[in-house]
Amino acid sequence: MTESFLFHESQLIEVGLNNAQPEEVPPPAFVPPCISIDVSHLFTTDQIFPTRDDLINWVHGIAIENGYVVLITKSDSGGNGSRKAYVMLGCEKHGKYVPYRDPDLVEGTRTQKTECPFRLKGRPMKNGIDRDWRLKVMEGTHNHEPARSLLGHNFVGRLNSEEKEQVEKMSKSWVPPRKMLLTLKENNPLNLTTISQIYGACKRLRKSLRGSLTEMQHLLKKLDGDKYVHFERHEPGSEVIRDVFWAHPNAIKLFNTFPYVVIMDCTYKTNKYKIPLLEIVGLTSTDKTYSIAFCYIVNEGTDDYVWALECMKSLLADQAMLPKVIVTDRDLALLSAAKQSLPNTSHLLCLWHINKCVLAKCKLYVGTDDFAELVMGKWGEVVDAATVEEFEVQWMQLFNMCKDKYSNFTSYCSTTWLVHKEKFAKEWTNHVMHFGTTTSNRAEGAHASLKKMLRDCKGDLATSWDASHSLTCNRHTEILASFERSIHRIDHIFMFPFYTNIRGFVSNKCLQLIDDEHIRMKSYGGCDCLLRETHGLPCGCELAGYERIPYESIHPFWKRLSWEHVPEPVADTISNHICGMNHGDMQPEVEALTHYFSSLDTGGQSMVRRKLQAIYCPESSSLCTPEVQIRSKRTLKANERKPPKVKAIGSLTRDPSGFEHVDREIKEAKKASQPPKKKKRVKKSDTSYFMGHFPSFFHPYIHTVQNVEDDGNCGYRAIAALLGLPSGEEGWPCVREALIDELD
Incomplete structure (x- = not known):
């Protein structure tokens, strides 16, 4: 009798009364269902096709209509009639994927092969004659379902000849790939091209334009093809390029017409080599900015800036017309180079950058209170002083205001900026004919326009030149239009x-x-x-x-509304200056070169030949680009903080300036010093808080207010709570079901 109430161990496991955990049985491996879809009837035809291409196009059309993609898997043209011509067509999923190298390295790889057996065969009816083709179904079944959408299938998204021509034209016009895709789909609503295929088409186009040339050969060929004046320097003892300077022929005419004011500034993140780009700009009588020249300089040293300035000076037909004013930021190497190359030119420092730097130091040393605003106001009075006496008085007042507590601030102003007061204070700059240019904002705007065209900083030097060339041509068009408007409107x-x-x-x-x-x-x-x-x-x-x-x-500056009257300069290859002789006469140079060539030995003559060949045939240049600098990761030390998140690779966004770092640190410090705001918690019984949200004429009819959880079902929760359901707010599903029943 007792034994009848005892359970065996297997029975205890079944009813869940045994505490012992059973062994886990792994789930069975997923086996995809065996699919066989017969489409033989779609391709069974007695139609005779005039050519092989007609047969292939017909098959492609039928396959795409039914959600399949058919490719050429094997073909033979027949040679000279010695073999039988044929074409074998199969599904895009035919065959089996074979790893290229190591079969274990499969991470990040994918395949579309499913060993689909579908096969079609086309043959001409007469041997040796490529006409009258017929189609035969060898295997008409697919082992997979038809595609719901053919987007993403590369074969059907390929560009035809007309679309390739469109993409080529838009690529030369610097149209972004996403807009290229929109244009193609507007012209053909059935287009199945994806953005990755547009990127691939642009990449193949750039590669085809370069051909077998190296990057530097391609760049030099482009410079010569568009009649640019350009100079190059390479590293001593090697052929690695160091500096490249180029100027558009129309920019040279503009520079000879408006040589009075020059703005120089470097920008970064324009190429994969991380070489700074020095842009030299000027302004016209119509208040338009034009680019005088561009220069890639590997090292921002005094020697590099002197070389760039000498190249710029060589563009002037008359060396007496050197720039009267040059505007830069406080780059000590550039200051020294300008003093060497342009000793008689007034050098101004960008007032906007100066004020920003002083403001940053004021926030850092003085603070951000009312007294700091008073200090910055006094600094503005120092800069705007109309006389030397007023300048000294204003500075002494500022010095006395800060000397007790904030001597660091006055020391920074005096040692960093007041030593250059003649370059930015209005008492001195108001006696310089700068035509309203006291900042480097024109150069900064030119940098921004260039980076909009570049889109990323992973391009090479030739890509940067393409962008600068297109931008320069657009500016010249606008400048010519502004000249005409001033004359006729x-x-x-x-x-x-x-x-x-x-x-x-x-x-x-x-x-x-x-x-x-x-x-x-x-x-x-x-x-x-x-x-x-x-x-x-x-x-x-x-x-x-x-x-x-x-x-x-x-002043003559404002009277010049054309550049055509200015003679185009010709650079002397020996001294990098414009010769005073007739520019079209090269006989003296040829005779001197011939005499020099005959005096050399075999090695020297070979060197001269290579240099001359690089001039008249830039494709043969042996110059090469520097190595790409790869950003590597390193392990942080135990007491080292994790660096801030860097921008995405390829980003053109500039790094923050010093004053921006100060602003960020002050903002973070303020945020950390403030106590966290406490959210006002509303009690469910506090009806006065909610009554204010209703119009006053509703108040006599409101007996109870119930605050419920706002999870998307708050309406049902409120009704459930007010109806007094046993489960309270949790009875909202009952209210919802009752409402559905009532509606039904």
């Missing part, structure tokens, strides 16, 4: 007799500056002659004595 406010002598003969920018000065003189009176000294235009006191502005009172 005059604003109505300048149609008075006061402007008769200069209207249509000077730029619209010049007229606007004069009009602003005239209005200021009428409104406020008094004249500081600032416009005459900095822009070369009549100031207020001069305008007051004119009935009509004389043409002679305008």
Whole structure:
């Protein structure tokens, strides 16, 4: 009787009363179902195709309509009639994947092969004649389902000849690949191309344009093909390129027309070699920025900047027309180079960068309170001082304000910036004819335009040249248009007799500056002659004595509305300066070279031949690019902090400047010092908080307020709680089901 109530061990396991855990049995391996889809009837035909291509196109069309992709797996043209011509067609999933090298290294690889048996065979009806083709179904079944969408199948997404031509034209116009794809799909709604195929087509196009040339040979060929003036330097004892300087022929004409002001600045992250790009820009009479030249310099040293400045000077047809003003940032190597190459040129420092750096130090040493704002206001008065005496007075006031507590700030200002006060303080810059250019913002804007075209920093030097060339040509078009607008389109406010002598003969920018000065003189009176000294235009006191502005009172800079009258310079290959002799006569140089060549031995003559060949045949140049700098990871030390997250590889975004680092640190410090905000918790019984959310005429009808969890079912939860269901808020499924039943 007792034994009848005892369970055996197997029975205990079945009812879950045994605490012992059974051994886990691994689930059976997934075996895909065996699929066999017969499509023989789709390809069984007695049709005779005129050519092999007609047969293939017909098969492709039928396969795509039914969700399959058919490729040529094997073919033979028949040779000279010695063999039988045929073409074998199969599914894109035919065959079996075979690892290329190590079969164990399969991570990150994939395949579409499923050993699909589908096969078709096409043959001409007459041997040796490529016509009258017939199709035969060898195996008409697929071992997989048809594709729901053919997007992502590379074969059907291939570009045809017309689309390839479109992509080539758009690629030369620097159209982004995503916009290329949109254009193709707008022209053909049935297009199945993907963005990766557009990238591949662009890459193949660039490779085909270069051919067998090296990167430097390709770059030099492009420079010669577009008549650029260019200079190169290589590392001593090797053929690795060090510096490359190039200037567009029309940019040289512009530089000879407007050589008065030059802005220089380096930008970074424009190529995979991490070589800085020095861009030299100027401004026209119509207030347009133009690029004088570009220069890749490996090392930003004084010697490199001197070389770049000497190359820039060689572009001028008249060495007496050297730039009158050069604007840069506080690069000590560039300051030293400008002093050597342009000793008579006024050198200005970018006022915008100076103010930003001083503001950063003020936040760091003084703080961010009201006193710091007072200090920065006083610094502005120091910079804007109109006389030397006023400058010294303002500086002493600032010094006395900060000498007790913030001597670090005054020490920074005096040792870093006031030693260059003649280069940025208005007492000195107001006596320089800089035509309104006291910052390097024009160069910064040129950098931004260039990087928009580059899209990433993984390109080579030839890619950077392509972008600069396209950008330069666009700028020249806009500059020519601005010249024509100044000649033929005059604003109505300048149609008075006061402007008769200069209207249509000077730029619209010049007229606007004069009009602003005239209005200021009428409104406020008094004249500081600032416009005459900095822009070369009549100031207020001069305008007051004119009935009509004389043409002679305008600086020649504003009268130049064309570059065609300026002769194009020819660079001398020996001295890098423009020769004073007839530019078309090379006979003296040829005779000197012949005499020098005959005096050399065999090795010297071979060297001269190679150099001459590199000039008239740049494809044969032996120059090469530097090695690509690869960013490697390293193990952090025990007490070392993890570095901040770096930008994505290929990003063109510049690294933060010093003042931006200071702003970030101060912002983080403020955030850390503030106590965390406590969220106001609303009690479920607090009805006064919720009553304010309802109109007042609803209040007499509201008896109870129930605050529920906001999880997407709060409406059902509120009803369940107010109905007094046993489960409270958790009874919301009952309310929902009851509502559904009522609606049904």
